[in-house]
Amino acid sequence: MQSLLVRSPVAVAAFWIGTYLFITLLPLLVLLLHHVPEGRSFWTEFSVALGFIGLAMMALQFALTARINRIEASYGVDIILQFHRYISLVAFSLILIHPLILFVTEPETLQLLNFLEAPWRARFAVLGTLALILLVVTSIWRKQLNIPYEPWRTAHGIFAVSAVALGLAHALGVSNYLGLFWKGVLWSAIALTALWLLIYVRLVKPWFMLKKPYLVEEVIPQRGNVWTLALRPIVYEGMRFQPGQFAWITLDISPFRMREHPFSMSSSGDSPERLEFSIKALGDFTNSIKDVKPGTKAFLDGPYGVFTTDRYWDSAGFVLIAGGIGITPMMSMLVTACDRKDDRPFLLIYASKSWEDVTFREELDTLKDQIDLTIIHVLRKPPEDWSGETGYVDKELLERYIPIHRATRNYFICAAPKMMDQVEATLHDLGVPVTNVHMEHFNLV
Ligand SMILES: Cc1cc2nc3c(=O)[nH]c(=O)nc-3n(C[C@H](O)[C@H](O)[C@H](O)COP(=O)(O)OP(=O)(O)OC[C@H]3O[C@@H](n4cnc5c(N)ncnc54)[C@H](O)[C@@H]3O)c2cc1C
Structure with missing residues (x-):
């Protein structure tokens, strides 16, 4: 249905943003269908609204990381994971502000923090918030805390499921709103969708791979x-x-x-x-x-991934800027161009440590005879008889090699994070339009 309604990449991307906003705000829209319960202040209502939005955002995080091809194909994994990170901080803040407002405006609610005597709905809230704090702390400071990737990933899943499940249990336990039929239906649907995404990622996908x-x-x-x-x-x-x-x-x-x-x-x-x-x-x-x-x-x-020359079939040519192992996607672009007898010009600016370290050195040389390929090697530790480029891929070097009609090309960058940031900024300084610059980060997490 979505493909019938919207076809251009920008429209598809806008469609997903609209869907995200709609689902996030849906709990509030359903609340509006009902009368506000008697005797509840504006601040109580506001705090509940923040809690609902935060919880819906948390549940949607499962969709963002489920590697759903249609969503991923609109933005690329990089952008989706970046969004996942930032939005988790927004959801975290909303969920923390939700009880803080209550504590300030209705100080008697502070008693709910007495874990041993508090009702279960409050205990679920405390435990869910603790899971959320662990989730955020171990993700932001994983490297500083020396947590290896694999155990972190397992713990991340456990904390995330616990935080959302406990949040829902808390919301269901507070009957003011969820006692109402449609709100119960809505939250159950959100919970079941999150559960399905989990089953899809953990069981269905691996089964297809098998x-x-x-x-x-x-x-x-x-x-x-x-x-x-x-x-x-x-x-x-x-x-x-x-x-x-x-x-x-x-x-x-x-x-x-x-x-x-x-x-x-x-x-x-x-x-x-x-x-x-x-x-x-x-x-x-x-x-x-x-x-x-x-x-x-x-x-x-x-x-x-969306880091591909195939998305730019009308580009007059390509500038590929690689550092070290960042050459791998460029290699695929070049050998595919060769297979397809693509006659557009390719400029490869390739930074390596030393001449001996240049991965695919010989293979790239062979490709030069088969497609319109210019290679500029940039060495940090060149041999004594080296007459080529040395040092870093900086403004002066880029200015010398990239075409004068800059907007006619698409630029692909894959390298160490520092080099990527510098090259991206320099290309912008040199007048390359933002939309023509594409990057692949090898350090997703
Ligand atoms: C889109 C993309 C494309 C990549 N392409 C290449 C490539 O063509 N060639 C290449 O050599 N490397 C590539 N990488 C990097 C490669 O995935 C990591 O170097 C590798 O996963 C590290 O695993 P390790 O156990 O050897 O290292 P570790 O020392 O265990 O990890 C080093 C770092 O790599 C990351 N990492 C580790 N395990 C994973 C994992 N399972 N999933 C995601 N990240 C992880 C973490 O940030 C970790 O801190 C790519 C990465 C991404 C995101």
Whole structure:
């Protein structure tokens, strides 16, 4: 229905924002259908309204992280997760302000904090708020608290489910409003949808992945401490994707265990029968790739992402700016262009530490003979006889290489966060329109 109503990407994105606002405000709209209960002050009503909006926002967080393709395809994972982070702070504030208003305007409600004597509806509220505080603290300060990603992810799920379930139990226990039929129906529907999303992510998706297994065909060493993992689908024709997109990989264990990692495909989007991921050894999982044996089972959830040249079919050409392992989505864009005999110009500005570290150095050289590709290597530690670019990808360097008619190209940046921020700001200084700059962050969390 949505595709019938709205077709342009901007309209689709606006449609999802409208849907989000509508669901968030729905509990208030339903409240308006009923008379305000006798003897309740404005501040009591206001506080309840904030609590309802905060709770609806919390429930919607499940939808934001369920990797729903239609939503994800409008914004990209980066933006959705950023929204998830910011909106969780808004929901957290609203939920905290809700009891604070009551404590100030009706001081007798402070007694509800006496956990042992308070009624269950108040205990649910206290426990739910504690779960929410743990959720926020462990997410904002995960690295400072030295919490590794995997246990954090499990705890994050547990805290989130507890906070929403306890919040709903509290709301249902406070019968003033929820005693009314339609409010009960509304909150039950929101709770059931959140539960369904949880089941979808934890059971349905992994089940679909289980039905479409892959086998590791090869593990190829590359320059720069990178290994290319080549996968072949076993029972179906393989995953089609747009060059630059990524997938979540689970290796050698059941997809139900949810120990998956995101990687961009580095192979051609037009060769689904062999998917390649080029992985830099940086941590526990990525260090284990070199030891993976051919024949190992793999499962994929994807493709995801909007970081792709395919979205800009009318672009006169592309400027790809990569740092280190950020070359992988660019590699996929280039080999796909080669497969499609794309004759548009590609400029690749590629920052690496040293000449020996340049991942895909030889492969890129070969591509130069097959498509209109210019490569500018930028080395931080160049060899003595190096006559090319050195140092960082700064304004002076970009000004020298990017085309004069800047708005005719689309620009893709994937690198370390600092380099990405600097290049993005510089491109804006150089007059590249914001809408022509696209970024992929490898550090989602
Ligand atoms: C969209 C996207 C595309 C990526 N493409 C590539 C690529 O082509 N090649 C490549 O080498 N790397 C890529 N990465 C980075 C890669 O996912 C991480 O380096 C890898 O997951 C780290 O796992 P680890 O256990 O080896 O490292 P750890 O030391 O355990 O983790 C290092 C950091 O990586 C992140 N991380 C760890 N596990 C996960 C996980 N399961 N999900 C999400 N983030 C996690 C966390 O921020 C963590 O602090 C990509 C990341 C994203 C988000």
